Amino acid sequence: MDAYKILIVDDDPHICEIVQAYCEREGFIASYSHSGTEAMKLLVSLEPDLIVLDVLLANENGIDWCRNARNCTNAPILFLSSRGEDEVKISALSDGGDDYVTKPFSPGVLMAKIKAHLRRVSTGRREQLLELPGLTLDYYAQSVNMNSKTVFLSKKEFSLLSYMAQNVNRVVPVDTLFQLIWGMESLEDTRTVAVHISNLRKKIEADPANPERIVTIRGAGYMMVAGSAFKD
Structure with a gap:
């Protein structure tokens, strides 16, 4: 089976590098972008199996990005954000997100969530x-x-x-x-x-x-x- 492809969208280079390193340790192919506009182009060309997305992108709203991304992908979207307010979480999950992890986060917990969502993707694909x-x-x-x-x-x-x-x-x-x-x-x-x-x-x-x-x-x-x- 081909390696899963992960798209990381976060304006913090350090976060992107950490998540990418943990994904690649699991054998996944991980690409990242600090810009929502660039990430949308990557979304189309990469066709990722899962997206890790920050709520607060530079000059952009991650929740709006998620809503637009749903026009061209059904991949699970896992929000990664410093915003812990219930209303933000509810908005993120209501507008196309599948999960929400609050920063600071445990890389181990994040990877466990990513793998759980990918298992569901794999099951869905076998049925197709x-x-x-x-x-x-x-x-x-x-x-x-x-x-x-x-x-x-x-x-x-x-x-x-x-x-x-x-x-x-x-x-x-x-x-x-x-x-x-x-x-x-x-x-x-x-x-x-x-x-x-x-x-x-x-x-x-x-x-x-x-x-x-x-x-x-x-x-x-x-x-x-x-x-x-x-x-x-």
Whole structure:
């Protein structure tokens, strides 16, 4: 399993270095930022599994940052703050925070909380996996893993693959795929399905010209085959 990624957002360099050191001691990948603006860019590029966030950032409000971050991440957010007032804690937890630790803090207690939240993340991720021989769909990352290699798909490609994987070894008509993925009101036509299937095959087939995972059933539709062909 890949190492967990932790994003630390605090305007105190010393705090960032301490938390980073303890995270890396646990085998996590830890990055930090002293600026909320820069941290938002890191959030998008890093896609962290957990965020440690100060309530009082320089010229910024950590609670406002948390509220904005919830538009692009479901990662647990653990507040780390010198503010111990109940109203501040309530606001932080009501606006997207998952936990609250008051400074000065015990690094051991902080790490115990981080690991507890990551266990819940891990459980949630396992529930978002669909496994077939030689191929695993990850609904959390919208990707497919084949023999330890991760392939990222477009939203439409993933939707097509996901539906066929849920109906493995069954013929799925082109009209069914089109209506499910594009919708009845789409201005596209059913030939769009063939284009996306072709692009999908280029990403998951050893030989896209002679597909073994997603096969065409002439006059009927497509079928995902789960069997010896998946075992490379």
